[in-house]
Amino acid sequence: AQSVAQPEDQVNVAEGNPLTVKCTYSVSGNPYLFWYVQYPNRGLQFLLKYITGDNLVKGSYGFEAEFNKSQTSFHLKKPSALVSDSALYFCAVRGNSGGYQKVTFGTGTKLQVIP
């Protein structure tokens, strides 16, 4: 069975500082990995994905994520946090070992950017 772990319920960072939201995964075969963001009273919005190729993936709003196969991690990063980045962030994984496999979401990490 595939799974995703987001070890931090909340991450606080000062505006202008770099941010990291952690994610580790478990899946059979090679993974498809995703980050979604949820703003208050909104649905989940796609941020970025890793399918294959370059381990550093760039996404929307200046976010990027680094795929590390040996550590089975896919941490979300941004060089300089904005107050408007404050939201709930979900990491997700999907296996690709044949047949259709649904996406498994993590429990979410609340990012609070402090002015």
Add this chain to the structure above:
Amino acid sequence: DAGVIQSPRHEVTEMGQEVTLRCKPISGHDYLFWYRQTMMRGLELLIYFNNNVPIDDSGMPEDRFSAKMPNASFSTLKIQPSEPRDSAVYFCASSGLFDYGYTFGSGTRLTVV
């Protein structure tokens, strides 16, 4: 495309009443998912459909919950009778066979009093 459309956005109902949530997926998407989000449990997958057929309903909490997809452009999630513990935000999402991720609707915030 207007994305995944859910209605209503908010629903307040009394305990014991029937509640029906609606979803219109993105045209051409083969998969439709219903999720529930609460502070206590986070994001839970309730059921998903492929080509209008329910594939996995193991996340449906009780027999009070039922979901249908009569055609490729419409799905409903029904709760009968509703209880206060059903209060949550319910999301619908859809995906194409060759898509890698999901597109979510804006959700229905259900409050059962």
